[in-house]
Amino acid sequence: MGKKSAKKSKKSKKQGATAKAAPEQAIGDALRVTPGFRLAELDPAATPGFSGKKKDAAKAMDAVREEIEDLQERLFAGGRDDSGPSILLVVQGMDTAGKGGIMRHVVGSVDPQGVQLHAFKAPTEEEQRHPFLWRIERELPEPGYIGVFDRSHYEDVLIVRVHDLVPPETWGGRYDEINDFEKAANDREIHLIKVMLHISADEQKARLQERLDRPDKYWKFNPGDIDERHFWDDYQEAYQAVLDKTSTDENPWYVVPADRKWYARLAVQQLLLDQLRALDLGWPDADFDVAEQQKRLAAT
């Protein structure tokens, strides 16, 4: 790790300039789940830590795009020797909560060469033959990358719990397994950002309605989504248990009110930026003699 810390201690002027905390950092503080948090008491239409409107959010997002680009490139550059930090953005939420929009508008604004995006579906037969974390482990980001999980290992204590897909003693032990798993990921310098997109049952109904009203949205609709609405309260309870048991000091949850899509996107972008800033990323030193290479190049 000696080499790595040397790398990090070298910060360019630009880095120093961009590392200032912006007012939006308040968003992360407002959304972090701490003991006693009650999901039922958070208004899904609220905009914690942000006093602006939709158009202000768009401006705020544009304002930090370049900084994110710069920091992401530093992260990627640092991973070139197969060591160094990575980020893992975990996105959970009820159907229609806006996961796809986060992927398109927040993840989509990052250089695709530095992103490893994976959408977890119902486990395949092969996956079911392994412990539930097996398929997750395989998708953890490599050094330098921003990994993104659209759904995740948390489905194994959400849909699995709500529908009794395994016995309670099995899912009951998974919260501790997950905490241990995430700590082990931290040891590999994988920094998690765990996001729950929080919508109201009414907003979900409106969004499903839109999928039934517009032929260009039919493909997103699944009759099973309506069946799941009958389990709304069970899901909220399962989410509350997740937040109670797995929002740790090391790997806290952020619950993002998501009835307003523009706020959810701003918030997740801000959480990503906060994490990138916290890594205090410099540029890697040259692992060659610059003057010598300049001479060699000139001779060609």
Next chain:
Amino acid sequence: MGKKSAKKSKKSKKQGATAKAAPEQAIGDALRVTPGFRLAELDPAATPGFSGKKKDAAKAMDAVREEIEDLQERLFAGGRDDSGPSILLVVQGMDTAGKGGIMRHVVGSVDPQGVQLHAFKAPTEEEQRHPFLWRIERELPEPGYIGVFDRSHYEDVLIVRVHDLVPPETWGGRYDEINDFEKAANDREIHLIKVMLHISADEQKARLQERLDRPDKYWKFNPGDIDERHFWDDYQEAYQAVLDKTSTDENPWYVVPADRKWYARLAVQQLLLDQLRALDLGWPDADFDVAEQQKRLAAT
């Protein structure tokens, strides 16, 4: 296929409106490699099929972004039942030719949920134990996706040929193997766009120089890149052979002059758009009874 053709025959008004050929389509026609094409005669600073300047190119790119977004979503929607077309964009070029910029600016403007990007490095030991197309086959895009290869199976007749990494009789047989492989991909509705970014030796020198002048670019520099410059003519010859032997009617090459990065990005974006338009993509029909589902939803 009955179901699929029914899908395609249903085009919305919007599709009809966007399918008009734009003047930029001239770019694809100008860049397509046909028999008798001589790489050495194409000026890497040229802008075939486009008479504008840098700022016009930026405007032209912005002007079709929404259409690409729309068509990409149709492509993705069509793949939801694990059938239907996909696209594979293959990007080749000398070091510093701008492959990374294409990934960032062209591929990066597409919804990351619909993109499968893979950068091929020197083959691993496991990969070397298999036929050269084995690792390529595994990365072919699934239905509905835009696959992107940053380098590809063509390295097996480029660097491999230039440095005699396998005997001539081995690489000599690969052109036919590649043509057959790509035809078999077509049979699976995989539509290839094969792009060679064409830069001059002088422009490469300037770009390497920049990597040696700027500490934030050191990480992109590899002393081996200078060694490779001594094989410049051999590489050009190997590329010419690729174009002669593998630019087929079904899977033609496009040679994109790339000394001007802005032109190369516009050109590749345009090639992608041309291919998306050619697929004539509608929206999938609902595979449920819309009225019945609306009633069910209202009852929740």
